[in-house]
Amino acid sequence: MLKTFKIGGVHPPENKLSAGEAIVTLPLPEQVIIPLSQHIGAPAVPTVKKGDHVKAGQVIGQAAGFISANIHSSVSGTVVNIEAVTDASGYPRPSVIIQVEGDEWEESILQEAEKKQPSDYTKEEIIKAINAAGIVGMGGATFPTQVKLSPPPGNKAEVLIVNGVECEPYLTADHRLMLEHGEELMTGIQLIKRALGVERAVIGIENNKPDAITHLKQLAAGIPGVEVCPLKVKYPQGGEKQLIKAVTGKSVPSGGLPIAVGAVVQNVGTVYAVYEAVMKHKPLVERVVTVTGKSVKKPGNYLCRIGTPIARLIEAAGGMPEDTGKVISGGPMMGKAVTSTDIAVTKGTSGVLLMPESESQRLPYRNCIRCGKCVDVCPMGLEPYHLMLLAGENMLEALEEEHVMDCIECGSCMYTCPAHRPLLDLIRLGKNRTGQMIRARKAAKN
Amino acid sequence: MSKLTISLSPHVHGGDSIEKNMYGVLIALVPAFICSVVFFGWGAITVTAVSVAACLIFEYLIQKYLLRQKPTIWDGSAMITGVLLAFNLPVSIPLWIVVIGALVAIGVAKMSFGGLGNNIFNPALVGRVFLLISFPVQMTTWPTPQGFATTDAVTGATPLAILKAAMAESEADAASSATAMAEQAPRTMSEILSSQGISMSDMIYGNIGGSLGEVAAIALLLGFAYMLIRRIITWHIPVAIFATVIVFSGILNLADPEQFAGPLFHLFSGGLMLGAIFMATDYVTSPMSHKGMWIYGVGIGLLTVIIRVFGAYPEGMSFAILIMNGFTPLINRYCKPKRF
16 A cells, blocks of 8 residues: 555646656756746845856855845856846746856866765755755745754754655656666765754655656665655645655644654755755756646756746747647646746746646636535645635635645645636635734734 | 736646536436336326426526526536426326426525525425425325336325334324233334335335335435446445434334334435435535534434434435535534644
8 A cells, every 4th residue: 555645635637748758958048037036035135247257156146044045147158137027926036137158167066076975074064065055945845955954943853755756747857857867866865864864764756657766766775764655646745744744644733844743855856956066066057847738849858057048948849839828837736827938947947838728728617516525635624615715705814713824725626626616816815815914913923 | 829828826627517516416316217217107207307397497587587697507406406306206296386396496495595506405305395395295195106007006105104104003002092002912113014015125126105216225326326436425424324324223223123113124215315315415505524524414314213203204304404404504614624
């Protein structure tokens, strides 16, 4: 019996069209747009100005505070401008625009990994390298990694859980990374284990990637304290709380962090970035992005520099299909529909999905028939139909009582609703406003 | 390339729809409908057809001319109401009474609350109970199954009515003379039934008197299985009702087998199967969480047996469901799903 999480969940068609396509390095674009806020927390402070010449790997934005991350130039060239540019979320964000000239890297960055063992590095060295490299959670949440690796006092990490679930339909970037860079991942895992001081690491992989499970199991066989945990396919297993539940059987309490049950979760992309940061002194300036869609000519997985406009990725995959009705940054369940193909790849961009026009429009919504299916599928045990009503009436206290802040915005409710009701649209709004209310209340108390 | 669509996630939908669920329920009702035609002949077809047609027409007229909405009569919900109303009627019912029932079901119980999704009480049951109170004679004349036989219909009592009468008889006996009671040969409930020529297998296959859709337990269970496989409903409500009825009537039966019929009799008689599988599970009027479903199902089971055994009516399923429908908002308020 394969492990999985217990409450709710759905089974959207997997559509992993690009699972068999090896990672291809994308040619350098002519220009990159690097937002100074690619993470949760405070935007980085720019350290370059218009006209400056930068090298790949050079810091162009300094982390502003504890929950923030450094931003590096992903290319060599000239800073054309620093201005607000619309990102995937639809908001203008201050960004550094760089005209690409050649491919000159910072001297400190190594092309080959250091001939050292993970045990040669101290905890401090590892965390310092991660901090300097501007690494954030690459599964999409983009939470600064060094914060996760520095548990608050009184909490002790017991297990590192590596997220190789990739439960979003269509996306295959993590899958390919596990297949093609298994050795590096093993090194990265050992480095993070040292940084956390934990004895055990578990790689959670859904059973629809048997090749990755076999490959990593073989690699892990020789390493003490690293194991692979195959999981039953169920969305949203890649959600942090769901994955911890599936792997350890423990439930992270409402409002709590994974560390409350002794767990730290890192996405495989993040682990790879940690490997590069420590062993090659290489900052997070590139990532693997899946470009896919039912009408896409050559769905594939591309290693591209941060700041690359997604139009370049779409060109590489055979161009924009005629029938495209929606361009999504990320997967179909949690990704963001973008306003144009000029937006740039950021640290959290896991995929670019081109949806045909026929699948781009929502059907009109109808009366709630109170079937309770949204309640059945909610992985957090909430009542989406009720939260939607409360959010529509702006009843924030009631929303808080009904634990709207626990919602992980996975979209299972809306995916399931037979009346096609915009459950998550309103719940998101309600959650946002309730969060504001809670923060205002806390601020008033202090 | 056309313009890009911007919307919030999720960008895919599972493809479920109101129609898929409603027509799924109708498919699940087909075996019971076939049985009713086999047992009751053409009458089953006319009563069902008139009931469905009346429900659709009333819904259309009310939506179009009173509420001035776009009519949604093909979503399947009015059809289900029509079929379920018909299934709760005896085959000999005059058709104009069926039309009145449909008007009450759709007009009063459903549309006056705001249509699909907003009604508190199960429309078909409201229609049925309205007819039961307004036309008691026509509503309790039960032709025994004749199939398509051309002979005049023979009316007989339902198993539950037989039991009710027997219980009243023995109580009257006890009141009239204590000595007569002592001399009387003890009669258990199963003996009473077999003296009327009704066996358990008749009840399972539907060869008994009763309303159109309630007689063939096996056909209704087939529909239940279909709805479970299609994931139209979950098992909680029907199983809670069955379990409660078995346990409660079993306790009564153990306490006094002469006075109270056994659990299997209660399970396979009257509208219990039809009610538990198709009426109590109505999306709109039943609780949302599994815990709530259990409370609701146990309540229906208890009330049904109480009304059957101690109440004035031989059958209590309709009343039990309607009473628990009234509790559904309260149950939803206090029964939250298991949180992460």
